[in-house]
Amino acid sequence: MKFHKEGWPSLLIVLIFSAIMIGIARYVFPGSILASGFTYLLSGFLIITILQFFRHPTRSFTTGENLIIAPADGKVVVIEETTEGEYFKEKRLQVSIFMSPINVHVNRYPIAGTISYFKYHPGKFLAAWEPKSSTDNERTTIVVKPIKGPEILFRQIAGALARRIVWYCKEGDQAQQCGEMGFIKFGSRVDLFLPIGTKLTVKIGDVVKGSQTIIGELA
Numbered sequence: 001m002k003f004h005k006e007g008w009p010s011l012l013i014v015l016i017f018s019a020i021m022i023g024i025a026r027y028v029f030p031g032s033i034l035a036s037g038f039t040y041l042l043s044g045f046l047i048i049t050i051l052q053f054f055r056h057p058t059r060s061f062t063t064g065e066n067l068i069i070a071p072a073d074g075k076v077v078v079i080e081e082t083t084e085g086e087y088f089k090e091k092r093l094q095v096s097i098f099m100s101p102i103n104v105h106v107n108r109y110p111i112a113g114t115i116s117y118f119k120y121h122p123g124k125f126l127a128a129w130e131p132k133s134s135t136d137n138e139r140t141t142i143v144v145k146p147i148k149g150p151e152i153l154f155r156q157i158a159g160a161l162a163r164r165i166v167w168y169c170k171e172g173d174q175a176q177q178c179g180e181m182g183f184i185k186f187g188s189r190v191d192l193f194l195p196i197g198t199k200l201t202v203k204i205g206d207v208v209k210g211s212q213t214i215i216g217e218l219a
Contacts, residue, residue, distance in 0.1 A: 007051075014046045014050050017046070018047065053186065061177070061211045065146075065149075068194060068214070072107050073209050075208070079203065088151075099184070104210065105185065109179050110154060110177070114172065117143035121139050123138045139156060142155070154193065157190065198217070199217045
């Protein structure tokens with residue numbers, strides 16, 4: 001189990017805050033077991049929270065030319081046909097994965113290919129399960145064109161607690177299936193927009209693991 005590089009700034013802030021809080025408690029309440037105990041417990045809780053949120057487990061990957069692999073850990077909360085209005089501007093099959101704060105928040109490429117489109121959108125911070133979060137929240141849009149088959153679009157969407165989306169890609173880059181493409185901090189969602197006719201292997205309510213769970217198979 002590794003600690004993700006995106007977590008170091010947050011961990012440093014928590015360590016500094018904890019040191020200040022413990023110092024104040026000792027100065028204001030010298031010799032108080034209650035005050036010392038509270039600050040140590042709170043500090044320990046904050047540090048453990050950061051360590052678990054930014055954990056980066058080593059995993060074996062599931063790959064396949066026609067397979068769509070889960071780009072993130074979480075629960076499938078949406079499966080529906082909808083019009084994708086930013087890039088395709090036509091009907092697509094949307095599959096949305098909600099990541100709670102206890103999930104691993106590394107985001108991965110669902111397929112291999114060339115990144116044919118990328119755009120970052122600043123926006124609101126609605127709860128990630130809200131339907132409008134897909135179009136109103138801070139988000140990125142990434143489209144991957146495989147060597148064979150249709151393009152796949154997916155979005156990183158910030159949630160109510162998330163305030164920063166991180167991505168490691170740009171147009172023209174080569175995406176490796178299950179390779180790391182980004183990170184979202186403190187609760188979020190990933191939307192997939194697949195061709196109509198994609199054979200899904202998940203249903204609403206299923207818990208999926210990024211880089212391991214097969215979402216569907218291209219027709």
